[in-house]
Amino acid sequence: MHMDFPKLSKDKPTIGKGTQLKRTTLGQWIELGENNLIDNCVIGDYNYTGQYCFMQNSDLKKFISIAAQVRIGPTNHPYDRVSQHIFAYNGAAYGFDQKDTDFLEKRQQVRTTIGNDVWIGHGAIIQTGLTVGNGAVIGSGAVVTHDVEPYTIVGGVSAKVIKDRFSDEIKTDLESIAWWNWSRQDLEKYYMDFRLPVEEFIKRHV
Known part of the structure; x- marks a missing residue:
């Protein structure tokens, strides 16, 4: 099935x-x-997401491709306390106004x-709290619980290395x-090089 991609703007995000x-x-x-929910994040140039993604307290660098229903940086409940329920640290919705700002700020x-x-x-x-390295691939449905090395493909629950790219x-x-x-000028200048075999790309640019 052919899909038309939207024409994006340099300075005005398509949301x-x-x-x-x-x-x-x-x-x-x-x-x-x-229907994304993105809270306290820095999202770098040329990134895109699918539908129903939820990201918190995360730094996304550049040229990241994110499919639908991806969750990045889910926050944890304080399971080492008497109660891990939200009422005990941020209970305004339940009529408890003494917010635990220390816990909430540390979590952010x-x-x-x-x-x-x-x-x-x-x-x-x-x-x-994890770091996913440059050029990595995270398989569909993976649950990533450890840092991912650059240019590795991981998948599964919990995610393990499948192979190196x-x-x-x-x-x-x-x-x-x-x-x-690279600058936009260089990306445009060398755009067709991205279709070369990786070894040839490296010969031209290393």
Whole structure:
């Protein structure tokens, strides 16, 4: 089935119906799908999401591809306390006004980082405080509970390495080239190079 992609704007993000943004900074060339909830995040250039994604307290670098129903940085309840229920630390909805600001502020400071050119499959969950390296692939339905190394493919519950995308030498070269930091002018100049075999791309740009 052929799908037409929207024409995106450099400075005006394309935001789907029903999406809510709270305390979030957006970069350039951004597309967010419908019914996302994004709270206390930094979203870098050229990132896009599918529908029904939920992200909190996270830093997303550039060129990240996020499928539908992805959860990044879910916050934890204080399971080491007498009660882990929200009423005990943020109970205004239940008529308890003494909010535990210390706990809430500390929870917001635990950041999840998604590297450049990462692909996150449908329904994946990436737990709070983790780092996903550049060029990684997170399989559909994966539950990520540990950091993910650059250019590795992980999947399953809890997620384990399935394979590396490239050899260590190629990984090192790509990290060195760091094309995701190129200017728009260079991206346009070398655009067709992204269709070359990876070895040829490296020869031209390392």
